[in-house]
Amino acid sequence: MKPRILLVEDDANLVELVTYNLEKEGFDVATTGDGEEALVMAEENRPDLVILDWMIANLSGIEVCRRLRRSPATAALPIVMLTARAEEADRIRGLETGADDYVTKPFSPRELVARVRAVLRRLRPALSGGNLDYAGIVMDTAAHRVTRDGQGVALGPTEFRLLRHFLEHPGRVFSREQLLDAVWGRDVYVEQRTVDVHIRRLRKAVNGDDLPDVIRTVRSAGYALDLEPQVKAA
Incomplete structure (x- = not known):
């Protein structure tokens, strides 16, 4: 069974690019640009990892990350933050909120895939x-x-x-x-x-x-x- 990725991003061009590269590497990808919908999707069809943009509609990525960590059903879900906020304070805030990795824009799709694989190897070794x-x-x-x-x-x-x-x-x-x-x-x-x-x-x-x-x-x-x-x- 393919590892399932939930991509939470509201930039349509970026969604297309990331989805293409993840699917090419053997991942099954679901997408949304809405923070509230992301929480519902994570609960109803639990992914193996979430790629989460910081700036999204309705709820910020930080708040989505916080709520995922609070819920027993998703507390252990691997999360990779994907954001243009590259300041050290922002990276620290993202990691302290519960993100397992932090990728800043612009980024290489190959690097993102490598980061996703690294997080899965560390947290969900059966998937690797x-x-x-x-x-x-x-x-x-x-x-x-x-x-x-x-x-x-x-x-x-x-x-x-x-x-x-x-x-x-x-x-x-x-x-x-x-x-x-x-x-x-x-x-x-x-x-x-x-x-x-x-x-x-x-x-x-x-x-x-x-x-x-x-x-x-x-x-x-x-x-x-x-x-x-x-x-x-x-």
């Missing part, structure tokens, strides 16, 4: 075809292979997707509803108790008979991939 690992669990996303402490782990397709989502966000608590959206998709009707069934299967496969349980149940909150005594909410 790399390995994911945590607490001795290693997932080769390209070969679709999982090991724990060097021993192979047999997983069904759903358990694989579930583990991949956890490995992309270690330590974060996800509710059953959030897991349904991320693993099964918003357009598929599945009862929430189905999550519990697949969590049990994943536990059995990953933990075996005597290994520490890496999947924590957080009462009234959900599940997390975490060996630590304290878990932060997503």
Whole structure:
């Protein structure tokens, strides 16, 4: 599946240029020039990364960034700010608001694509075809292979997707509803108790008979991939 990019920019020529270069590099791009619409799009069809202009209609890019970071559903969403504001104070403000990178205009489309790939490698390594690992669990996303402490782990397709989502966000608590959206998709009707069934299967496969349980149940909150005594909410 192609990584999804939400491009929030109101310059039609720039939208065409950036969209062309991203699609040429294998990304699926959705666009809007409206800050309020960007928030709705990010919630309803969560992208893998947002490219966000500072000066857009209705809400500024800074305010969109702030609201995305406040919402549990989009708090971990990678954000690249794209703006003509090149002053150091503006860059610092953008990064402190929650942007993961800051690209100033004018820019090279090749540089923007490289920055997008760098952010995805750092924050969403599964999208770059790399390995994911945590607490001795290693997932080769390209070969679709999982090991724990060097021993192979047999997983069904759903358990694989579930583990991949956890490995992309270690330590974060996800509710059953959030897991349904991320693993099964918003357009598929599945009862929430189905999550519990697949969590049990994943536990059995990953933990075996005597290994520490890496999947924590957080009462009234959900599940997390975490060996630590304290878990932060997503």
